[in-house]
Amino acid sequence: MGAGMSVERSVSLGNMDMKSKFSQDVRKITYAAAKLKINSKRSKAEKAEKTTTLRNNRLAEQQQIEELKKTEKQAERLPSKKEIFPSKPKSISDTSSTVLVRTERRWTLTDLLHCMGNYVNNQCKCLLSRPTAPEVAMWVRCADKGLQLNGWTINSFLLESHIVFTHTLLQLAFERFLVRTLTDAKELVLMCLYISYTYNANEISYPLRPFLVKQDRVSFWNKCTELSLAASRHMLMLNRDRSYYKEQLSQLKSLNISCTQH
Secondary structure (H helix, E strand, O other): OHHHHHHHHHHHHHHHHHHHHHHHHHHHHHHHHHHHHHHHHHHHHHHHHHHHHHHHHHHHHHHHHHHHHHHHHHHHHOOOHHHHOOOOOOOHHHHHHHHHHHHHOOOOHHHHHHHHHHHHHHHOOOOOOOOOHHHHHHHHHHHHHHHHHOOOOOOOOOOHHHHHHHHHHHHHHHHHOOOOOHHHHHHHHHHHHHHHHHHHOOOOOOOOOOOOOOOOHHHHHHHHHHHHHHOHHHHHHHHHOHHHHHHHHHHHHOOOOOOOOO
16 A cells, blocks of 8 residues: 555656646746747837838938929029129220230330430430430440449349339439530439449449449539439339339330430
8 A cells, every 4th residue: 555655646746747847838938939029029110110211211312302303493494693794895995904914014124224225315315426225225234234243243233113213313313414425424324323223222332433434433423412312202202102103114114115316
């Protein structure tokens, strides 16, 4: 009897173990199924969100394209600025002004020196032998070259502003001093050039030898001081007043004519 009872108990215990294992397996299976359902729902929701965002993006792109097409069509219909404000035709005065500016830029130092030489030629009408424009230009260039060769200057002094300055002094010199010979005319030209050097150049003083035509230094100094005092106002205006400088420059350029000698 005891053996039979022990067998029954062992069988009942085995059944209980099987039931507990089976219940555990069922619980695991149900838990895994629930997890799968939740994951599938999340994936479906994510897919739905992606599809909606893609649809929205496509719709926005299509709207932008349609708006761009509309703006392009409106721009094509609107008149251009040229049609609204047509460009004015260039008048004769505008074209002439541009031509004048172009011709003014072509002036060289040789042209300005020849203009100054023409002025000297016009002022020496009473002389039997009048200096030509190239001859006056040669006087100025020889004095400038002599200073360079002797080491007084490195670069040439001949610039547009200095030629205008010398021409202004020449106008006053021919008004104040008599010119009876060709030597007198050359003396005035080199005297005005000397004053221009001492006023505008870098050095404080320069040697008289390249500028002396006559050997009388006292008369040369007296004429230089007299002319410098008379022309001090004009010299200051040339350096300060831009309009006065332009006036003197245009006056010099107007002398670009062929002088006929008598």
